[in-house]
Amino acid sequence: xxxxxxxxxxxxNLVNKTxxxxxxxxxxxxxxxxEVEKRDVHxxxxxxxxxxxxxxxxxxxxxxxxxxxxxxxxxxxxxxxxVHIQIRARIDRENPVMExxxxxxxxxxxxxxxxxxFFGIAFPGNPDYxxxxxxxxxxxxxxxxxxxxxxxxxxxxxxxxEYPQDYSVTDPKNQRKxxxxxxxxxxxxxxxxxxx
Amino acid sequence: MIVNIxxxxxIALFGFVLQTGIAGTxxxxxxxxxxxHGPRWYQEYIDIFKxxxxxxxxxxxxxxxxxxxxxxxIIGTAMFMPLTSNILAFENYxxxxxxxxxLAVGMLGMAMSASGSGNPxxxxxxxxxxxxxxxxxVPFMIVVLTIVKLSxxxxxxxxxxxxxxxxxxxxxxxxxxxxxxxxxxxxxMLGKKPFETYIAPAEIASGPMVEYGxxxxxxxxxxxxxxxxxxxxxxxHLFLGGAxxxxxxxxxxxxxxxxxxxxxxxxxxxxxDQVVKFFYKWPLLMAVTQAIVxxxxxxxx
Amino acid sequence: xxxxxxxxxxxxxxxEIDRKWxxxxxxxxxxxxxxxxxxxxxxxxxxxxxxxxxxxxxxxGMGPMATPRQADILLVSGYLSLKTLRxxxxxxxxxxxxxxxxGLGSCTINGGIYHDSHAVINQLDQYIxxxxxxxxxxxxxxAVMNGFVDLIEQIKLxxxxxxxxxxxxxxxxxxxxxxxxxxVIVHDEFHQ
Numbered sequence: 001x002x003x004x005x006x007x008x009x010x011x012x013n014l015v016n017k018t019x020x021x022x023x024x025x026x027x028x029x030x031x032x033x034x035e036v037e038k039r040d041v042h043x044x045x046x047x048x049x050x051x052x053x054x055x056x057x058x059x060x061x062x063x064x065x066x067x068x069x070x071x072x073x074x075x076x077x078x079x080x081x082x083v084h085i086q087i088r089a090r091i092d093r094e095n096p097v098m099e100x101x102x103x104x105x106x107x108x109x110x111x112x113x114x115x116x117x118f119f120g121i122a123f124p125g126n127p128d129y130x131x132x133x134x135x136x137x138x139x140x141x142x143x144x145x146x147x148x149x150x151x152x153x154x155x156x157x158x159x160x161x162e163y164p165q166d167y168s169v170t171d172p173k174n175q176r177k178x179x180x181x182x183x184x185x186x187x188x189x190x191x192x193x194x195x196x
Numbered sequence: 197m198i199v200n201i202x203x204x205x206x207i208a209l210f211g212f213v214l215q216t217g218i219a220g221t222x223x224x225x226x227x228x229x230x231x232x233h234g235p236r237w238y239q240e241y242i243d244i245f246k247x248x249x250x251x252x253x254x255x256x257x258x259x260x261x262x263x264x265x266x267x268x269x270i271i272g273t274a275m276f277m278p279l280t281s282n283i284l285a286f287e288n289y290x291x292x293x294x295x296x297x298x299l300a301v302g303m304l305g306m307a308m309s310a311s312g313s314g315n316p317x318x319x320x321x322x323x324x325x326x327x328x329x330x331x332x333x334v335p336f337m338i339v340v341l342t343i344v345k346l347s348x349x350x351x352x353x354x355x356x357x358x359x360x361x362x363x364x365x366x367x368x369x370x371x372x373x374x375x376x377x378x379x380x381x382x383x384x385m386l387g388k389k390p391f392e393t394y395i396a397p398a399e400i401a402s403g404p405m406v407e408y409g410x411x412x413x414x415x416x417x418x419x420x421x422x423x424x425x426x427x428x429x430x431x432x433h434l435f436l437g438g439a440x441x442x443x444x445x446x447x448x449x450x451x452x453x454x455x456x457x458x459x460x461x462x463x464x465x466x467x468x469d470q471v472v473k474f475f476y477k478w479p480l481l482m483a484v485t486q487a488i489v490x491x492x493x494x495x496x497x
Numbered sequence: 498x499x500x501x502x503x504x505x506x507x508x509x510x511x512x513e514i515d516r517k518w519x520x521x522x523x524x525x526x527x528x529x530x531x532x533x534x535x536x537x538x539x540x541x542x543x544x545x546x547x548x549x550x551x552x553x554x555x556x557x558g559m560g561p562m563a564t565p566r567q568a569d570i571l572l573v574s575g576y577l578s579l580k581t582l583r584x585x586x587x588x589x590x591x592x593x594x595x596x597x598x599x600g601l602g603s604c605t606i607n608g609g610i611y612h613d614s615h616a617v618i619n620q621l622d623q624y625i626x627x628x629x630x631x632x633x634x635x636x637x638x639x640a641v642m643n644g645f646v647d648l649i650e651q652i653k654l655x656x657x658x659x660x661x662x663x664x665x666x667x668x669x670x671x672x673x674x675x676x677x678x679x680x681v682i683v684h685d686e687f688h689q
Binding site: 246 | 521522556564569592
């Protein structure tokens with residue numbers, strides 16, 4: 001059996017032979033990540049699938065709002081070699097479109113629906129990526145985008161409980177002061193000072 | 197005639213009170229078995245009266261009528277049950293086959309009502325109940341027919357008296373294999389744990405009872421208690437030599453029901469196909485062996 | 498005047514008779530409370546010790562039930578997302594009356610740690626009436642049992658009137674449900 005460092009090198013050779021890698025990162029000895037061009041993703045996925053990475057573990061996205069870009073992340077899993085492969089591709093944030101990978105991994109159907117629901121990325125080629133999956137009747141911008149304010153949405157949509165009195169334990173200063181004053185006053189009165 | 201009917205209704209009422217009390221006591225016993233304090237012994241009564249005090253919804257007249265039909269059928273069956281060898285409402289009408297037929301009225305009413313609710317779990321539950329019935333009836337019938345052949349009568353009182361006369365033994369001892377088969381079939385009839393497939397609260401949400409709430413569920417609980425009374429009494433009379441007085445009956449009844457409950461509480465639940473396979477394998481084999489040994493060879497202990 | 502066989506009895510008014518029947522019914526109801534456990538939140542982990550030999554809720558006559566029709570208490574354990582709230586309202590309306598609601602954990606009271614989430618509601622009693630809240634994140638098992646005892650006490654004192662409130666203020670509750678949920682009807686592609 002090969003050890004894991006060899007596995008990482010093997011993956012590295014394979015990926016570099018197939019396409020041009022923009023950025024390469026070894027997360028630990030069981031995980032490697034490649035950042036590639038958007039157009040190379042499908043080619044790379046087909047190659048890796050034929051080499052044994054035949055399970056799509058996860059498909060998600062990251063919102064890089066400062067770069068005005070989304071990053072789509074595909075995580076592949078191999079049942080024989082202990083290496084997870086992450087494939088990352090940056091896409092435009094204003095017009096987020098990513099071709100579907102349904103012909104390669106049919107199970108990606110629901111992942112793509114979820115990503116569309118939470119980030120608003122379109123997946124042309126997937127017949128029902130626009131259907132709702134988790135959020136029922138959503139009426140705002142997709143909630144996992146960085147410019148979405150969950151606090152404001154929650155305040156608008158769900159009534160807050162109003163307390164007649166603030167029971168917070170972090171602000172007992174005034175009470176403490178009042179108690180201290182009362183104690184001092186009582187002490188002076190006992191010592192024969194002014195009585196109330 | 198009116199006196200007979202009143203005595204019959206009294207027997208049904210006695211059966212309800214007895215079985216509900218013993219069921220509550222059994223819940224306490226099971227609680228102690230699991231190192232809990234357990235509920236009060238009269239908890240079952242409270243449960244039933246609470247259900248009767250609640251409001252309930254209807255799913256159409258078949259749903260309501262089926263419950264009443266089932267309850268009526270079961271009370272009608274219980275009226276024919278002899279308590280001891282001399283307490284009996286209708287003389288000469290305590291044939292074993294009367295119970296077999298009349299019990300079907302109650303079961304049919306419940307099946308009809310449950311299907312009338314339109315819930316898929318209810319249909320699955322009813323189907324499973326009928327399948328379980330099909331499974332346990334075959335070995336049970338073979339054993340009972342053996343008993344009928346040996347005692348020469350199919351009257352429950354007759355069978356009791358046959359066992360009580362000098363020289364004859366309880367059928368549980370005379371036909372040991374048959375006794376085991378009878379007890380296993382009793383567990384199936386009562387819906388106790390290994391054969392609990394048609395109630396299965398975690399699996400099919402209590403099966404036929406899934407849509408019942410409030411008063412209808414209360415009536416179903418009464419129905420259940422009375423039908424348990426009929427089934428356990430049948431076992432007592434057929435295999436344990438019946439009873440010559442009421443206290444003996446209550447003692448035997450309590451022992452049989454508690455034993456079934458204790459066995460139930462240390463078992464898991466079979467799947468429905470496992471229930472059928474089980475009953476058609478060992479109990480059927482044992483019942484046929486017992487019948488051949490007892491009738492053709494005449495080897496009765 | 499000493500009442501004898503011949504003095505006319507005071508005839509109870511209908512209201513009085515009704516009250517007496519309710520008192521008898523309340524005795525049975527508070528001694529046999531069946532739970533429907535809506536365990537979608539983390540507080541559900543407090544229920545196994547409450548049910549089994551550690552605290553044994555069966556000695557109060559309580560026990561788990563399989564369906565909403567059979568149950569008396571709807572036990573909401575923890576946070577409710579919009580998706581589960583729709584199902585919860587369905588479930589609540591299926592239960593047979595009198596019905597009671599117990600909310601476990603701070604999530605049902607004011608949103609708890611999910612107070613700023615886009616998917617989780619903040620106050621349960623805006624949508625269905627709640628009889629007893631058990632505060633804590635998560636509450637101790639003692640606190641949960643104490644909540645049940647409180648509910649029993651409330652039924653005894655005729656204060657557990659949540660289901661009557663739901664009838665009386667039905668429009669208000671429906672309006673709140675529609676405001677937060679958009680629509681209560683469940684559209685589920687897997688069951689259509």
